[in-house]
Amino acid sequence: MSAHLDGNMLGGELGELFTADITAATGQCASCGTVSAIAQTHVYTRAPGLVARCPTCAGVMLRLVRGGGRAWLDLRGISCLELTPPAQP
Amino acid sequence: MAGAAILGRLTWRAGTVTSVREETATARTIVLNIPGWPGHRSGQHVDVRLTAPDGYSVQRSYSIASAPDGDQVQLTVQRLPDGEVSPYLAQVLAVGDPLELRGPIGGWFIWEPAPAPVLLVAGGSGVVPLMAMIRTRAATGTQAPFRLVYSVRGPGDALYGEELAECQRRGDGLNVAYVYTRATPAGWPVPPGRVGAGVLTAPGWAPDRHPAAFICGPTGFVEAAADLLVNAGHDPRTIKTERFGPSGGQS
Amino acid sequence: MGIVSRGFHGRRRPGGEDLPPGQYLVTDFPVLSAGPTPRVDLASWEFRITTETGQARTWDWAAFRGLPSEQITVDLHCVTKWSKLRTPWRGVPVDTLLAEVETGAGFALARSYGGYTTNLPVADLLGGRAWIAFEYDGAALAAEHGGPARLLVPHLYLWKSAKWVTGIDLRTEDEPGFWEALGYHNYGDPWQEQRYWGD
Numbered sequence: 001m002s003a004h005l006d007g008n009m010l011g012g013e014l015g016e017l018f019t020a021d022i023t024a025a026t027g028q029c030a031s032c033g034t035v036s037a038i039a040q041t042h043v044y045t046r047a048p049g050l051v052a053r054c055p056t057c058a059g060v061m062l063r064l065v066r067g068g069g070r071a072w073l074d075l076r077g078i079s080c081l082e083l084t085p086p087a088q089p
Numbered sequence: 090m091a092g093a094a095i096l097g098r099l100t101w102r103a104g105t106v107t108s109v110r111e112e113t114a115t116a117r118t119i120v121l122n123i124p125g126w127p128g129h130r131s132g133q134h135v136d137v138r139l140t141a142p143d144g145y146s147v148q149r150s151y152s153i154a155s156a157p158d159g160d161q162v163q164l165t166v167q168r169l170p171d172g173e174v175s176p177y178l179a180q181v182l183a184v185g186d187p188l189e190l191r192g193p194i195g196g197w198f199i200w201e202p203a204p205a206p207v208l209l210v211a212g213g214s215g216v217v218p219l220m221a222m223i224r225t226r227a228a229t230g231t232q233a234p235f236r237l238v239y240s241v242r243g244p245g246d247a248l249y250g251e252e253l254a255e256c257q258r259r260g261d262g263l264n265v266a267y268v269y270t271r272a273t274p275a276g277w278p279v280p281p282g283r284v285g286a287g288v289l290t291a292p293g294w295a296p297d298r299h300p301a302a303f304i305c306g307p308t309g310f311v312e313a314a315a316d317l318l319v320n321a322g323h324d325p326r327t328i329k330t331e332r333f334g335p336s337g338g339q340s
Numbered sequence: 341m342g343i344v345s346r347g348f349h350g351r352r353r354p355g356g357e358d359l360p361p362g363q364y365l366v367t368d369f370p371v372l373s374a375g376p377t378p379r380v381d382l383a384s385w386e387f388r389i390t391t392e393t394g395q396a397r398t399w400d401w402a403a404f405r406g407l408p409s410e411q412i413t414v415d416l417h418c419v420t421k422w423s424k425l426r427t428p429w430r431g432v433p434v435d436t437l438l439a440e441v442e443t444g445a446g447f448a449l450a451r452s453y454g455g456y457t458t459n460l461p462v463a464d465l466l467g468g469r470a471w472i473a474f475e476y477d478g479a480a481l482a483a484e485h486g487g488p489a490r491l492l493v494p495h496l497y498l499w500k501s502a503k504w505v506t507g508i509d510l511r512t513e514d515e516p517g518f519w520e521a522l523g524y525h526n527y528g529d530p531w532q533e534q535r536y537w538g539d
Contacts, residue, residue, distance in 0.1 A: 003371070008194075008197065008331045011194035011196070015098065016191070021195075022194030024195075024197040039197035039198060042376075046474055047372050047373060048419050048420055048499055048524060049523075053376075065519070065522050065524065067523065068536040084196075138342050139345040141348050141349050141350055145352065146342055147342075177345070177348050181348070186346055203511045335449060
């Protein structure tokens with residue numbers, strides 16, 4: 001049994017940085033090409049940062065570090081992200 | 090109410106505990122008033138943050154248990170013996186205390202009222218977001234057929250027992266099937282065991298009915314249940330999952 | 341700082357110990373990981389040092405375990421703020437392994453099964469300050485804590501002590517590892533609280 005959660009848990013951190021819901025977006029894994037909802041990625045939260053891995057090939061799709069009043073985001077593992085823009089008021 | 094139609098950037102805000110309700114020997118529901126709460130959709134969660142006087146802080150995620158109801162949000166917390174946050178929420182937090190939280194969170198693991206059938210599969214405290222769906226269905230008078238398969242260790246661990254029984258008695262389309270993994274109630278027809286294909290594909294709930302499926306619980310439970318549904322012929326695109334940590338909460 | 345939660349203190353034990361700034365003491369041994377735990381078969385395990393000239397020296401498990409090892413007791417400081425003191429390990433000093441290659445390189449990149457990497461100066465691997473550890477508390481190192489073998493460099497934050505280590509690349513130019521490329525400090529001295537870029 002792996003110790004991962006899933007991308008639903010990224011919503012809080014990403015929701016502080018972006019208004020679009022990234023977890024409901026679909027992303028293409030840059031390693032294997034599989035398209036998954038970010039909410040379905042395997043997320044490792046017990047680490048110095050959040051790491052979201054492809055549910056098919058375990059390749060890293062997204063990484064996020066928060067600390068020292070800053071945030072670092074690596075999206076190189078997602079070759080294409082499809083989002084729904086947030087509703088306009 | 091229109092609810093969370095407009096997403097701003099999430100920020101931390103404070104709610105106040107207005108009441109608490111013991112659910113089982115080890116779990117209780119916390120009722121919060123959160124001024125200006127934008128509403129939420131069933132399946133969403135909040136992140137809770139606790140801060141000690143010296144600044145040390147921890148965060149955990151908890152699913153919203155209630156249907157949208159103005160400024161009121163309910164969380165159900167399972168106390169874990171070696172938990173860092175759950176013992177505080179389940180035993181120390183009291184009426185009148187503030188609770189810092191961020192939300193509502195989640196745009197994927199959500200159920201919007203609609204007439205299509207829904208299969209809910211819960212492992213332990215994974216029942217919480219699914220209960221929000223059941224409560225929203227009742228509050229909106231939605232007629233969608235709902236089936237909850239609820240896996241617990243024993244009868245004393247089941248949350249919302251009376252409310253679920255009452256829902257079933259009303260006969261408006263919710264049915265509940267319990268799976269007991271360690272101890273069964275007196276007279277239970279089968280020995281303790283895990284969720285199997287049979288309980289997931291009961292009469293009237295075969296894949297050709299195309300139910301939307303929501304599975305929530307510990308990672309191992311969710312992955313096993315999802316595999317059973319896919320192997321029984323459900324389209325993987327109709328299955329949504331939310332994994333909790335081994336502690337039972339999302340941590 | 342967030343709203344103080346009445347009556348909340350967390351799982352920490354009171355200090356009284358000499359800890360680096362911003363750290364708190366734990367008595368359990370938290371397991372942190374950026375990915376699935378690699379399951380490494382000892383029959384295929386290898387540790388390889390590659391020099392800046394391309395020379396490679398490889399040890400299989402039998403050769404590695406044939407090297408002299410020592411028991412050590414060290415303090416661990418994780419950048420996520422927990423510290424665990426007086427932890428008992430057995431390992432092969434990295435000095436012993438580096439003595440078998442010729443190098444003038446100043447930088448090292450440790451690589452792990454599963455793809456994790458971390459960088460540090462070669463000088464920090466020498467002088468009795470670093471080990472390839474294979475036992476913890478008298479027993480074979482558990483997979484969740486980095487077994488069969490992990491790098492152990494206790495004078496730096498614990499992310500530099502690469503679990504499931506499989507090799508060290510010696511380089512004339514520094515290359516940031518997995519966390520160093522994403523905001524974490526390139527060196528990571530806990531006593532100067534070097535957690536993030538610019539600290």
